[in-house]
Amino acid sequence: MSGRSKEELLAILSGHDVGVPSVKLSAEELKAKFSKIDHFSGVYQFVSNDFLSSVEYNGVFPLPSASHAILLAKYGITYIEVLMEHADAPVAAAKELEAAQELPEWKEKRRLLLERILRDKFRRNQEIRAQLCDTGDRQIEWANSQDSYLGTVRGHGQNHMGRILMQIRQDVKDGLEMEAWLYFNHHMEREASKRPRIILHEQKEGEASKEYDLLQIADKRAGEGGERERRAFFLLGKLKECDVQPLHPSVSRRHACIFVSAKGVQIFDMASSAGTFKNGERLKASFYPVPIMSGDEIRLGASTRKYIVEIDMSSVLTHLQNKKRTAMREQKDIQRAVNNPLEEISHKAKQQRTV
Incomplete structure (x- = not known):
């Protein structure tokens, strides 16, 4: 027996030194702290972008991992040979491209592009899709030393990567994951x-x-x-x-x-x-x-x-023709209002009287 009190043990579990005044964590906060997945290694290696699992990006397939796809999205097709030279080593590929210039749209679109890449990764691999689902409702957080937008740095950040992974997990549970993949990655027609x-x-x-x-x-x-x-x-x-x-x-x-x-x-x-x-x-x-x-x-x-x-295509053509007629009618109404405001007021008053 260690002889430690319950309070001391809770303090140790909370990450605080015994004897140092600290804010006590609630049971829910302790659960979140110790059930959180924030290191993508060991049994959770499949969550890592470096995990070797085929991915398609912008028609390029197969890319060896999500990391390779991210580098392609970040730096462009010019560097595809570098990526393929390091097919089994995404970390080495990233190191070789450190001095390369990012594409202008990367920073603005990186969350959307990352979601497309991760959705493709899990759609193609049934085994890791099941493993992701098996994480239950645990918090997923990409803890790293630099990027507080896609992950967290020293516990702080927007954690967009973790949020995307948790959304994919929820979509799998709800039976909506493939449909979401079709919308996000292949622009399936919504109407x-x-x-x-x-x-x-x-x-x-x-x-x-x-x-x-x-x-x-x-x-x-x-x-x-x-x-x-x-x-x-x-x-x-x-x-x-x-x-x-x-x-x-x-x-x-x-x-x-x-x-x-x-x-x-x-x-x-x-x-x-x-x-x-x-x-x-x-x-x-x-x-x-x-x-x-x-x-x-x-x-x-x-x-x-x-x-x-x-x-x-007949029903689609009919729909487009109806839309065109509606647009032309609206354009005519707008033009009439611009050319003769008094006539437009009279026209609207007449419409209201007939309602």
């Missing part, structure tokens, strides 16, 4: 009215053709699940949650995903074991979207079943 109708025509020799209208399937799923709006992406795989459910043994549970972005309709493989094929060619990387167009042929795994893509 339903701007998403075209996508139809997959299933064909297999000796069988009648089958049609999958993905928007109709999504609407039906949203209605049955009591959701406010349909999901913005479409899944192909064996699970019940998938919009198209091929039963071939080589098809994975979540095999591929189709979504609409600013670049048009795109598809990516979801780390399936047997691959996704576009026009006979296997997609080269998982979670790396490629464009698809009307007439393209999609095949999953070793299945001989083909899906011919049809993209119907």
Whole structure:
């Protein structure tokens, strides 16, 4: 037995010298202090940006780690050879680039760029995504000696990196992580009215053709699940949650995903074991979207079943035409108000009387 009192032991745990007057920490503060993850090493090495795990940034893939992606975002594509020379040593890559000039937009956009990089890191690696989720609700804080914006220095700072990691963790728990990745990293279209109708025509020799209208399937799923709006992406795989459910043994549970972005309709493989094929060619990387167009042929795994893509833009064009007409009408009203204020006042008064 040490003979120390409970108060002395609490003082030691609080980081204070015994006998020195100090502010006592509450039970909640003690819990936060000793459950906080602030050193990204050992069992928490996976949280570190230096942890070797493939990342895509601005079309460059694979980058060996989040640190390599951050250096690329910070200094530009000019230094890609330096990064690849130190593929297994992100610290050495950073040291070699110490004298390089930062890109003008880095400082202003670094939080957004970091979030994109970290979201991509955890989306591509299911194992570390599960490990992040297993940290529960513990505070994550990047304790370092220099950067008090992305982390903390001697306990003080904005800790944006820790906040991003905790938000990704929450998104994983809520089932929203992939959707957030699609919005942040691949600019998935947010407005339903701007998403075209996508139809997959299933064909297999000796069988009648089958049609999958993905928007109709999504609407039906949203209605049955009591959701406010349909999901913005479409899944192909064996699970019940998938919009198209091929039963071939080589098809994975979540095999591929189709979504609409600013670049048009795109598809990516979801780390399936047997691959996704576009026009006979296997997609080269998982979670790396490629464009698809009307007439393209999609095949999953070793299945001989083909899906011919049809993209119907008519509803989007109607929406854009309506927006254009509305804008022209508003412009006309503004011009009338500028040219003849009295006439505009009379026009508004007439509208109010008819309401």
